[in-house]
Amino acid sequence: MAGLEKPVEGVAGPLPAGLPLRAPDHYGPARTAVAWRPDRNMTMPRIEPQDGVAWVTGASSGIGAAVALELARRGWTVAATARRLDKLETLALSADGLPGRIVAHCGDVADPMAMAAVVEGIESVHGPIALAFLNAGIAPRNGPGLIDVAAFEQVFAVNLIGVVRGAAAVAERMASRGKGQIAVNASLAGYRGLPGAAAYGASKAAAIHLCEALRFDCERQGIRLQLVNPGFVDTAMTQRNSFPMPFMVSLDEAAARIVDGFARGGFEIVFPRRLAWLMKGMRLLPYPAYFWAMRRLAGEHRGGRRDGAV
Ligand SMILES: NC(=O)c1ccc[n+]([C@@H]2O[C@H](COP(=O)([O-])OP(=O)(O)OC[C@H]3O[C@@H](n4cnc5c(N)ncnc54)[C@H](OP(=O)(O)O)[C@@H]3O)[C@@H](O)[C@H]2O)c1
Secondary structure (H helix, E strand, O other): HHHOOOOOOOOOOOOOOOOOOHHHHHOOOHHHHHOOOOOOOOOOOOOOOHHHHEEEEEEOOOOHHHHHHHHHHOOOOOEEOOOOOOOHHHHHHHHOOOEEEEEEEEOOOOOOEEEEHHHHHHHHHHOOOEEEOOOOOOOOOOOOOOOOOOOOOHHHHHOHHHHHHHHHHHHHHHHOOOEEEEEEEOOOHHOOOOOOOHHHHHHHHHHHHHHHHHHHHHHHEEEEEEEEEEEOOHHHHHHOOOOOOOOEEOOHHHHHHHHHHHHHHOOOOEOOOOHHHHHHHHHOOOOHHHHHHHHHOHHHHOOOOOOOOO
């Protein structure tokens, strides 16, 4: 065992004490055993309010507004971005008296030029962005046809390309400082294809994939990348849904879980737990079993049809 404490080329360091190892004749040479390593992101320094400001997109309502307020409660200066400036200004006023504060920086994540300008504006006035929560998102209703191309274009422009634009606008700056934290709000709806949610679900599945892939690039630059996958949260987006939404979470609870997750720093912030485990289990099912189970859960075997799963 003593030989294993010596780092092998290409591996960060010695094994943590107590890691169970099988005998070398099972695994072959020690090289295979020490290939296990802790998540490198977990060893990065935590981001604190004194490192800079927080930036939240989609902050004029729902999850974004609630997260901005929760961050201000925990002492952060929060730059809040969305298209509706009046809502952002009302939000900023509602943070009066909290340990931190909220400032409005209007912007459209679907506008190719806007995010770089918003980030430049925030940093020139309030200092470096240490934490970015890329949350802006939409869930447009499907049109009357089988496949609504316009809805796909609209939802991808905000839920995927909008996230990419926001991330691109802050990532280079964070990389030059060697420190930063970016969290992307995707959804449990991105885990598997859900009935009535082809456009929204595909955009969220793409956002999940984007985060998994970008995590490797970001960690090399000292940037902690996180993925937020909520189940149903009580917002304007879900209030339009007519189908049952199990384990619905209040806005305050969602915001607390998300901000706690920022502080903990793990890759995925996922809630509520019961829906998360159900959806994680669904990911493991082979297709025939998955389609059977989902038809029953969605009531499709009784002729039901749902539209716009979040
Ligand atoms: N509610 C849920 O159950 C749930 C579950 C999983 C994931 N999510 C995700 O959580 C995020 C927030 O959703 P929500 O439920 O809080 O809905 P919401 O209340 O409708 O909030 C959506 C936010 O996104 C902003 N937004 C939309 N398009 C934008 C654009 N082009 N540029 C900038 N901002 C834009 C909206 O502001 P303006 O209209 O003022 O621009 C608003 O602040 C979304 O990404 C959603 O997919 C929600």
